[in-house]
Amino acid sequence: MDCAGVCGGSSIEDACGVCGGDNSICTDCFGDVNGAAQIDACGICAGGNSGIDPCPIDCLDIPNGIAIEDNCGTCDSDLTNDCILDCNGVWGGSAVVDECGICGGENNNYFGCTDPEACNYDVSATNDDGSCEYEVDCAGECGGDLEFDCLGECGGDGSTCGGVSLEIQNVDLTAGTLDIFMSNYSGCSYCADSTYNKNSDNWTSKKTGCEDYGDTTWVAYDPITEEECFAIPSIDGLGGWWFNGEVGGFQFELPGVTVTGASGGLAGDYFDWVSTSATTVLGFLGFTGSVIPVGEGVLTQVTFTDFEGSSICFGEDTGSAGNTVISGTTVDDAGIMESLYVGANWGGCFCVIDTDDDGFCDTIDNCPAVVNPNQLDTDGDGAGDLCDTTCPYDANNDVDGDGICDCTLTAIACFEVYAADDNCPETANADQTDTDGDDFGDACDACPMMPIMMQIAMAYVLVL
DSSP states (O other): OOTTSOTTOOOOBOTTSOBTOOSGGGBOTTSOBTOOOEEOTTSOEESTTSOOOOOOBOTTSOBTOOOEEOTTSOEESOGGGOOOBOTTSOBTOOOOBOTTSOBTOOSOOOEEOOOTTSTTOOTTOSEEOSOOOOOBOTTSOBTOOOOBOTTSOBTOOSTTOOEEEEEEEEEETTTTEEEEEEEEEOEEEEESSGGGOOTTSOHHHHHHHHHHTSOSOEEEEEOOOHHHHHTSOOSSSSOSEEEOSOEEEEEEEOTTSEEEEEEOHHHHHHOSEEEEOSSEEEEEOOTTOOOBOSEEEEEEEEEEEOOOSSEEOOOOOOOTTSSSEEEEEEEOTTSOEEEEEEOOEEOOOEESOOTTOSSSOTTTOSSTTSOOTTOOOTTOSSSOTTTOOSOTTOTTSSTTOSSOOOOOSOHHHHHHTTOOOOSSTTSOOTTOOOTTOSSSOGGGOSSTTSOHHHHHHHHHHHHO
C-alpha cells in the first residue's frame, strides 16, 4: 500500500509531508526545502540562506522608513522636535535653570549670608553660601584685614612711624592682667612755616603757634634722619626738634580699673624703677642711666582688679606736667642728660562693647555706630562729624528748628568749609529773607529796611 492507500501504488510523501507532493509547498523563495527565506515588505527574497537581510520597518510600519521613536515615545521623522533632557533629568520636562542658578526656580532664590549675627548679613538671601563674616576691620569693612599701624593709621604699613605709640593689648579680665605695647622710633618735629621753628624753645608752645596762629601744619616725628632734621628751615638755624627714639621714662593712668602692680617687659629690662598706685603706673631710669632703645615690644604687664565693666583706657596726655606722659632723653651743652617731653600717640581703649570697632568704646565714642578713629567733632556738640548729619558745623544744631543750620565756628573756618549760616540763628525764618542785605534776616532785624551799619551810624549821631 502506498501513502495514498493504493495497493501496489507508487505515491510517496515528499519533504513537505505531502503524499505525492513535489516539495513545492515547503520550499522557500530561495529554493531551499523547509528554508527560512521569505519575500520581505520590500518584495525581496531575504533571510534564510539568501544572504540578504530583510528590509527594516520603522515605527510607523513603513518599509525602509526613517521615522524613529524619541525618548518621550513620539514616533515621527522630524528630528527637530525630539524631546530634550531638562535640568531635573526628565526627558521632555519643562524645568529650566533660573537667573539665580536654581533648576525650576522662580528667580527668587538668592545666595548670600543668612546669619543675622554676621556683619554682612543679607536680608534678601534665601540660600546661605558660606560667605558670612563676623569681624569689621579698622576701615569699617566687614571681613576686611586692615589694622591700625603705630601711628593709628588704618591700613598703614608703619613705614612712617616716628615717635612713641602705645596700645593696651592682651586684656584678660579673668586673670586681671593686660599688656602695654610700645613702639618707639626716632623722628623730627617741625612747623611747615619756618617762622615757628626755633628748637631752643619748647616745642609744645611752637606747635600751638604753628597750628593756631600760623594756620599751617605741624609735622610730628617725621621719620627722617638727624641730619635732615637739622637742615629743616628755622629762625635760629638749628632745624627742627629731634627725638632720638630712646625712652627714659613713662607714667600713665588707667581709668576703669584698680592697678595692683606692673612688671616685666622692656621696663623691667632697662629701668631701675617701676612702681604703681591704684590709678597710675610709673617707670624711669635710675642711677645706671639705662634707657629703652629704639624698637617695639611689651613695655610692661599690668595687674588689676575692680574692672568697672565698660572700658579700660589711657588717661589724657596733658603735657609734661600731666599724669600720662612719655619722657625721652637729650643731652645739654654741658653733656648732662635731661628729660624730654614726647608727644606720644596713646592708643584706643579696651572695650567690652565697641560697635564700630574703631578703638573707642561705645560709652565714649562720639559716633558709636560709625568708624571714626580721629573722633573729629568740628562744632564741639558731642556728635562726631561723620554722624552729625544735621548740622556738622553748628554746635547748637539748628536751635530755631527752621531747617537752616548756623555756623558756630570762626568766621574764617566757616568760609573755608562753605558752611551754611543762618541769618537769624535763634528765630525761625526758613526763607532767610534779608530785605536790606545786612546779613541779618528780617525776622530778627530791628530795622529790616535799613542795613545794620547805617543803624549803628544813626545811633552814634543820636548819642552825639
